[in-house]
Structure formats: structure tokens, C-alpha cells
Amino acid sequence: MTKKITIEPVTRVEGHGKVTIHMDAQGNIQQSRLHIVEFRGFERFVQGRPYWEAPVLVQRLCGICPVSHHLAAAKALDVIVGAGTGDGLTPTGEKMRRLMHYGQFFQSHALHFFHLSAPDFLFGVDGDPAIRNIIGIALTKPELAVQGVMMRKFGQEIIRATAGKKIHGTGAIPGGINKNLSIEERDEFLKGADPLNADKMVSWAQDALDFFKGYYHANKDFVDNFSYFPSNHLSLVRKDGALDLYHGVLRAVDADGKKILHDIDYQEYADYIEEEVRSWSYMKFPYLKEYGKEKGWYRVGPLARLNTCDFIPSPLAQKEFEIYKALTHGKPNNHCMLMHYARLIETLHAAEKIHELLNDPDLLGTDLVTKGTKQKEGVGLIEAPRGTLFHHYRINDNDQIEMANLIVSTTNNNEPMNKAVNNVAKSVMTGKEVITEGMMNAVEVAIRAYDPCLSCATHALGKMPLEITMIDPNNVVLDQKRSH
Amino acid sequence: MSNLIKFKIDGVECMAEGGKFIVEAAAENGIYIPTLCNMKGVKPKGACRICSVRINGRLMTSCTTPVTDGMEIESESEEIRELRRSIVELLFVSGNHFCPACEKSGSCELQALGYYYQMMVPRFPYEFPQKGVDATSSKIIKDQNRCIFCKRCIKTIKDEEGRSFFAFRNRGHRTEVVLDPVMAEKMDDATAQLAMENCPVGSILVKEKGFDKPIGTRKFDKQPIGSDIKL
Numbered sequence: 280m281t282k283k284i285t286i287e288p289v290t291r292v293e294g295h296g297k298v299t300i301h302m303d304a305q306g307n308i309q310q311s312r313l314h315i316v317e318f319r320g321f322e323r324f325v326q327g328r329p330y331w332e333a334p335v336l337v338q339r340l341c342g343i344c345p346v347s348h349h350l351a352a353a354k355a356l357d358v359i360v361g362a363g364t365g366d367g368l369t370p371t372g373e374k375m376r377r378l379m380h381y382g383q384f385f386q387s388h389a390l391h392f393f394h395l396s397a398p399d400f401l402f403g404v405d406g407d408p409a410i411r412n413i414i415g416i417a418l419t420k421p422e423l424a425v426q427g428v429m430m431r432k433f434g435q436e437i438i439r440a441t442a443g444k445k446i447h448g449t450g451a452i453p454g455g456i457n458k459n460l461s462i463e464e465r466d467e468f469l470k471g472a473d474p475l476n477a478d479k480m481v482s483w484a485q486d487a488l489d490f491f492k493g494y495y496h497a498n499k500d501f502v503d504n505f506s507y508f509p510s511n512h513l514s515l516v517r518k519d520g521a522l523d524l525y526h527g528v529l530r531a532v533d534a535d536g537k538k539i540l541h542d543i544d545y546q547e548y549a550d551y552i553e554e555e556v557r558s559w560s561y562m563k564f565p566y567l568k569e570y571g572k573e574k575g576w577y578r579v580g581p582l583a584r585l586n587t588c589d590f591i592p593s594p595l596a597q598k599e600f601e602i603y604k605a606l607t608h609g610k611p612n613n614h615c616m617l618m619h620y621a622r623l624i625e626t627l628h629a630a631e632k633i634h635e636l637l638n639d640p641d642l643l644g645t646d647l648v649t650k651g652t653k654q655k656e657g658v659g660l661i662e663a664p665r666g667t668l669f670h671h672y673r674i675n676d677n678d679q680i681e682m683a684n685l686i687v688s689t690t691n692n693n694e695p696m697n698k699a700v701n702n703v704a705k706s707v708m709t710g711k712e713v714i715t716e717g718m719m720n721a722v723e724v725a726i727r728a729y730d731p732c733l734s735c736a737t738h739a740l741g742k743m744p745l746e747i748t749m750i751d752p753n754n755v756v757l758d759q760k761r762s763h
Numbered sequence: 764m765s766n767l768i769k770f771k772i773d774g775v776e777c778m779a780e781g782g783k784f785i786v787e788a789a790a791e792n793g794i795y796i797p798t799l800c801n802m803k804g805v806k807p808k809g810a811c812r813i814c815s816v817r818i819n820g821r822l823m824t825s826c827t828t829p830v831t832d833g834m835e836i837e838s839e840s841e842e843i844r845e846l847r848r849s850i851v852e853l854l855f856v857s858g859n860h861f862c863p864a865c866e867k868s869g870s871c872e873l874q875a876l877g878y879y880y881q882m883m884v885p886r887f888p889y890e891f892p893q894k895g896v897d898a899t900s901s902k903i904i905k906d907q908n909r910c911i912f913c914k915r916c917i918k919t920i921k922d923e924e925g926r927s928f929f930a931f932r933n934r935g936h937r938t939e940v941v942l943d944p945v946m947a948e949k950m951d952d953a954t955a956q957l958a959m960e961n962c963p964v965g966s967i968l969v970k971e972k973g974f975d976k977p978i979g980t981r982k983f984d985k986q987p988i989g990s991d992i993k994l
Contacts, residue, residue: 327896328864329904331973336864360971443978447863450977458977648975677898678970 281309284708286719296731298700298722306710311701313693313726315562322683330356330674331453337670337685338447343390345447346383346438347663347688350376350525351670353451354659359674361651362454364546365526371644372455377525378636379441379450380661384524384629385480386434387664388622391730392487393427396619399724400494405717423490426483430626433468433480437633440464455648462643469637477634481595484627488599491623506615506702506725509534510695511567511576512583515662516542520589522596522628524662530587531567531577536611540567545660548669554686564693565686576694579666580729581621586611593635596628615699618728622664663688665730689731699725768832772816773839785825785836786814793994796838797847797876799854799963800913801826811913813850813876817843844880851876852885859894859908860964866973867965869981873911874964875988894939900947902955903967907939910966916940920958922949928958940966 281304287297301309321337328336334352338345353376358364368376394413401420402411410418417424435445440460442448450456468477495502513531517523529548531540540551554563555572566575577583585604591597603624606612612621636642656673666688673682689696703725707718768781772794779788784807786796800811809824816825817837825836837843854860854873862868894907916929917940928946932939942950950958958967978984 329896329898329968329970329973331971332864332866335866335974339863448978449974452974453971457975678904679896679898 282306282712284704284714286722296726298704298726300700300704300708300722302708306708306712308701308705308709311697311704312559313696313700315560322685325680325683327679327681329678330359330672330680333670333672333680333683334451334453335447335449337683340685340687342446344383344387344664346379346442347661347668348670348685349442349448350380350451351659351661351663351668352672353453354526354661355657355670355672356453357659358546358657359654359672360453361653362649363651364544367651368455368649369644369646370641371459372647372649374636374639374641375441375456375459375647376451378460378633378642379438380525381629381632381636382434382437382441384434384664385484385626385633386431386438388626388629389427389430389434389487391664392491392619392623392626393423393430395730396724396727397423397427399720399727400491404721404724405715408716408720411720426486429474430480430483430487433475434629436475437468440468452648454650457647459644459647460642465637465642468633477630477637481627481630481634484623484630485595488620488623488627491619495617495620502616503614506699506706506728507613508615508695508698508702509613510578510698511539511570512586512611513540513567513577513579513691514584514587514667515545515660516588517592518542521592522584522588522590522625523592524584524625524629526661529660529667532587532611534611534613536586536609539570545669546658548658548660549671552669552686554690560693562690562693563686565691566694577691578695579688579691580618580664581625582612582614582618583666584662585621585624591624591628593628593631595631596624599624599627615702615725615728618730622730665689666691689729692729692731696726696729696731699728768830770830770832770834770836772836779830781832782829785816785823785828785830785834788830789825789836789838790992793992794838795989795992796825797879797989798826799872799876799911800915802915802919802961805915805918808914811850811854811911813847815843815846815850822846847876848880848882849886851880851882852887854911855882856885856887856889857892858911859891865909865965866968867909867962869978869984870976871965871983872963872988875983878983879988897942898970899944900942900950901970902947902950902952903942903958903969905940905942906966906968908966909964910940911964912938912940913963914940915961915963916958916967919961920954922946928954 282302284300285297297314299314300311303309321340325333325336333356334349337352338349340348354365362368398411398415401416413424438448439445442450450458470476473479511531511533515523515527516530517527528542529540529545530542533539543551551568552565553568554565556563566572567577591600603620659670661668668688669686671684672680675681700722703722707721766781767778770777772789777792779791786798786801789796797813799813801807807826809827812824814825815822818834862874868874897905917927920928926946928943928950929940930943932941955969959969
């Protein structure tokens with residue numbers, strides 16, 4: 280007799296998903312899947328709209344990292360208005376966008392670490408679910424909760440100053456930006472009252488990293504072995520191989536660090552990447568064409584970025600990067616839970632870059648927009664907090680969008696998340712008949728490490744809880760649990 | 764010779780030149796009565812009804828009714844506010860007004876009135892009508908989803924010979940305001956810009972320059988609609 284377990288809804292992630300786990304009569308896991316069951320639609324309803332609306336329209340995909348969609352769309356439209364691919368903007372245009380992006384990274388990573396994942400580190404994967412949340416953190420470690428909230432606030436304020444609003448702003452326009460930074464705004468971030476200033480944020484980012492390192496050293500076996508599996512890794516890198524979250528060339532390495540995608544111009548992404556549709560999920564499965572569906576899938580996000588880049592162009596993050604790389608002797612890191620470690624190094628990098636940019640007089644410049652010979656098609660890539668984000672648009676003769684293709688970070692991580700779910704299910708559920716809350720959360724911890732944005736991935740609307748169900752071969756439900 | 768007369772709006776003593784339309788006379792006395800189809804310098808026609816007031820028990824449009832001596836006008840009673848709120852709601856549900864992605868957001872008079880009358884969710888069902896976007900002009904886009912048929916573009920956007928760039932097409936439920944294809948070829952940048960500015964909503968958009976006004980500097984970002992009139 281075989282069984283099917285369903286986890287629905289998945290919690291402390293953005294969007295709505297469920298997990299099904301099929302077991303045979305002996306209780307061995309046969310197959311596990313993460314299903315994204317929401318409606319996908321943005322690529323369709325952006326059709327017919329004037330192209331300059333896209334950065335404002337498509338960012339509504341998400342309320343956590345709308346800036347990434349806003350900027351990826353704007354970068355694609357830079358190509359369409361003849362402003363080049365990323366390096367053709369005015370210094371003020373590019374640096375204001377970068378500041379917006381680092382602000383976004385800082386707030387989104389802080390949200391993920393403190394609000395969504397830290398409860399698992401503080402209270403344990405099988406800790407009491409009643410306190411295993413941000414409220415539990417606020418009650419037991421108030422200083423940590425305040426730090427999380429204020430780091431997020433600082434990032435959001437940077438976004439407000441560059442995009443006009445904390446969520447769903449309008450700063451980036453085709454060919455540049457619609458505002459510069461005022462001296463007052465700059466000084467507020469540089470010299471603001473404690474804790475809301477750039478120095479404090481760098482220091483708090485270091486503290487968060489120390490907190491995770493402490494957790495890691497105390498739980499090394501668990502962290503190292505939790506859902507470990509080798510994979511390819513893909514991200515943008517700067518032309519010289521540096522970590523660059525805003526612009527660069529597309530690089531992929533295999534599990535041993537060998538380059539399998541050689542720093543290509545992302546305008547040609549479609550020559551290298553293909554998406555597979557599977558009937559049980561609204562989320563597609565991208566892979567590198569050259570290596571096929573079985574071997575060409577890859578991971579994106581913090582883990583992947585620190586595996587593909589050669590160095591980090593900010594001193595404190597570079598120092599941490601060297602310590603981190605030493606864990607795997609310079610080889611790619613394939614440990615699922617060390618995604619959190621990589622994320623916090625990026626948080627520190629974002630804080631350092633914010634600090635550096637705020638001291639750059641180009642932000643106060645008035646030359647905001649560049650335009651050149653109009654093109655019909657453009658691709659914009661950016662490293663969103665959750666990984667590489669692709670926006671691709673084609674327009675008609677009347678300036679209306681006639682084709683849009685979005686490959687969002689979570690879609691890129693679809694196959695790895697399914698692998699992660701399968702690994703954890705095998706290790707905690709094999710031979711078990713009854714699902715405990717702890718088992719269910721272990722599966723969610725694996726998904727959560729990727730910081731997925733499930734509604735983003737299907738370009739959907741609505742909330743995102745997760746559910747697990749156990750079903751026998753005759754489709755009789757044996758057990759079912761929901762988390763809210 | 765001065766032709767000053769006295770009248771009252773919501774009990775407040777006002778004075779204006781006799782024969783002026785109420786909406787203008789009210790503004791001169793620092794009282795805001797909302798308008799959508801009405802524009803200064805253009806013959807009023809009372810199409811949108813948002814400026815409705817009650818005079819001697821009757822509902823009248825204040826953009827087309829001249830003020831007279833001793834007139835008592837009710838404008839901000841709960842009944843009139845409710846009437847105006849429902850007109851705003853009806854305009855929202857009868858088109859496809861998606862403010863989040865509209866570049867006129869923040870400068871849109873319909874949106875500003877929605878805030879002014881504290882519209883939360885329209886009480887009427889959305890029609891979600893099937894409307895098109897005419898982007899064939901090299902200067903502007905005419906988005907029919909957002910048109911409220913105020914006729915401001917037809918009345919104000921004209922060439923030097925007085926010929927209008929815009930016109931009504933079809934009748935009844937199929938009515939739409941369109942850019943005359945022959946006139947469209949004569950449209951210059953300044954005319955296109957004026958057409959966008961005169962449109963109270965986001966139905967007329969100048970091509971290739973959207974969202975260039977940062978949030979915080981748009982028409983209604985700092986003050987609600989009518990603030991320039993209110994004393």
C-alpha cells in the first residue's frame with residue numbers, strides 16, 4: 280500500500296503552495312513535489328499596454344521585492360529606448376537605481392532572516408509553533424526583533440528616497456530615473472539619529488552574521504547535512520568576476536566550480552536557457568539548454584551568487600566571503616542551510632554599498648535620463664534578493680508591449696526546491712505513518728531557505744499558506760495538516 | 764456699475780457678480796464645489812453632475828446654474844456628499860481605472876475626488892467593460908478604459924482654425940471619444956501635452972515620457988483637490 284502526504288499551506292514564505300509526498304507500503308519516500316497552485320497572468324495582461332508602464336505595472340507581482348521587478352523591467356526598457364544594457368545610463372541614473380536596489384536587498388534579506396527564518400534557529404525546527412515566529416522572538420529576544428524591524432525600516436526608507444514610495448514606487452523610468460537624491464535625504468541616511476543611519480546598519484549586518492555563525496558552530500552537523508545536494512549555480516557577475524547585484528554577465532558553474540555558462544551577454548539568454556512546463560505546477564522549470572532537463576537545472580540566489588562570483592567588491596563582506604569560502608575549500612557550497620550564511624554576507628555587502636553610494640556626489644546630479652535609437656525588443660536581468668530575475672519585452676510599432684516573458688527567481692529555483700523537499704521528506708518521514716508538526720516544519724525549513732516568493736513565481740494574486748496531506752493508494756486521506 | 768449680489772452656500776454669506784455660474788461664484792468666495800467636465804473658459808454643460816447642489820429643494824448642476832440674489836445653496840450636506848461619492852463610484856466601476864499602474868495617478872482628478880469623498884470600495888459592481896487602447900498616433904495614446912466622456916479634450920484641443928482634434932464616435936453604450944485620424948497627423952508636442960493635462964483622468968497619455976514626475980511632486984501629492992480654492 281502506498282500513501283500520499285500533502286503539506287498545505289507552507290508557512291512563513293510569500294505566496295501559496297503545497298507539498299505532496301508519496302510513500303510506498305514500507306514507508307519509503309517515492310516522490311515529493313512542491314506544487315504552486317496559483318494563477319499566472321502578468322505576462323498576458325501587460326500586453327497592449329504602453330511599454331513605459333511596465334516597470335510600474337509588473338512590480339505589483341510582489342509586495343516584498345517590487346523594486347527588483349521595477350528595475351528588471353526598467354533595464355529591459357533601457358534597451359528599447361536605446362540607452363544600452365545597464366552601462367549606458369548617466370552616472371546619476373545608474374547610481375540612484377543601484378542605491379534603490381541595495382536598499383531593497385537590505386530590507387528583503389532582513390525580513391527573510393529575522394522575520395521568516397530566525398524563529399527556526401532560535402526555537403528549533405521542532406520547537407513550539409506557538410512561539411516559533413517573530414512574536415516569539417520579540418518576547419524572548421526583543422533586541423534581536425528590534426534590530427530586524429529597524430534594518431528593514433532603513434532599507435525601506437532608502438527605497439522611499441529613490442523610488443518615491445516604500446512599496447511600489449515609480450523611480451526607474453526607461454533610460455534612467457525620475458529623481459536624484461537631495462542633500463537633506465542623503466544627510467538623513469548618513470547622519471540620522473541612532474539607529475537609523477548607514478554606520479549602524481553596517482554594524483548590525485555584522486551582528487546578524489555573527490549570530491548566524493554562532494548558530495552554525497553550535498549546530499554544525501544539522502546545518503551541514505540538512506538537505507545537502509550538489510547542483511549547478513547561476514547568477515550575474517560583474518565583467519571582472521565580482522559579485523554585482525545590479526548588472527553584469529550571466530555565469531553558471533557546476534557543483535565542482537567548473538564554468539558551464541561562460542559570462543554571456545544576457546540579451547541572448549534565450550539561446551542558453553529553456554523552460555519546461557509540468558502539469559502539476561503553475562511554476563515552470565528552467566534549465567540550461569546545453570545540458571538538458573536532467574542535468575541543466577541550477578540554483579539561484581545567495582548561495583549561487585557566492586558560488587559564481589570570484590570576489591565581493593566591499594571590504595567587510597569580502598573578508599567574510601573568504602571565511603565562508605574556506606568552509607568548502609574554495610569550491611562551490613551546496614549546503615541548503617548555508618543559504619542563510621550567504622544571505623547575511625550579502626546583507627553586509629548591501630549595507631557597505633549603501634554607505635559608499637551615499638558618499639558619492641553623483642547621486643545629487645541632475646542628468647537623469649539617456650535615450651538613443653529605439654529598439655523593438657529588450658531583456659533586463661537583475662539579481663533579486665531571491666536570485667536571478669529575467670524580464671523580456673517586445674513592442675510593436677505603436678509602442679505597445681506585444682510580448683512579455685518573466686522568469687522570476689523562485690521559478691529558477693523550482694527544481695532545487697523540489698529536490699530539497701524530497702531530501703528532507705526522505706530523512707524525516709521515511710517509515711512514519713503519522714505526520715508530526717515538527718516533520719512538517721522541517722520540510723518548510725528547506726523551502727524557506729530559498730526564501731521563495733511563490734506568488735511572484737506564478738505572477739499570482741492572493742495569500743500564501745501551506746498544507747500537508749497523507750493519502751493511501753486508493754486516494755483515501757489518512758492524515759492532513761494545515762499551517763496558517 | 765457693480766452688479767454685486769448676495770447669496771448663501773451652506774449658510775455662509777457670499778457675494779458675487781450676478782449671472783456668474785454658481786461654481787465660479789463659490790470659488791471666488793473660497794468655497795470649493797467639485798467639477799470634472801467643467802473647465803474655466805469653456806461653455807459648461809453639466810454632463811458629469813459631480814457639481815450638483817440643492818437649490819430650493821431641487822438638484823441643480825452648479826456649473827450651469829447662474830447665481831441670483833438671495834439664492835440659498837446646499838453643497839456640503841451629507842446628502843449631497845453622498846450623491847457626489849456615488850457619482851465618483853459609478854465612474855470608477857463603469858470604466859477600468861487601475862490607479863496602481865496609471866501614470867496619471869497623483870495628478871488624476873477622478874482619483875483625487877475618490878480620496879476627497881473617502882471612497883473606500885465602490886458599492887456598485889464593476890462592469891469591467893471591454894475597451895481598447897488606440898496607440899496609432901505618434902504623439903499620444905488614447906486609453907478608452909479610462910475615458911469618462913467629460914468632453915474636455917473635444918472642447919479645448921483645437922487647431923488654429925478651431926477644428927477639434929477629438930470627437931465622439933458611436934452612440935449609447937458604445938460611445939467613445941476618439942482622436943480624429945486626419946487631425947492626428949497635425950498634432951504637435953505642445954498640443955499633445957495640453958491634451959494630456961486637460962484630461963481629468965489618464966485617458967490621454969503623451970507617448971514615451973510616462974512617470975517622469977516623481978512621487979511627492981504630482982498635482983495632488985501634497986494637498987487634496989480643491990485646496991487652491993478653499994479659504
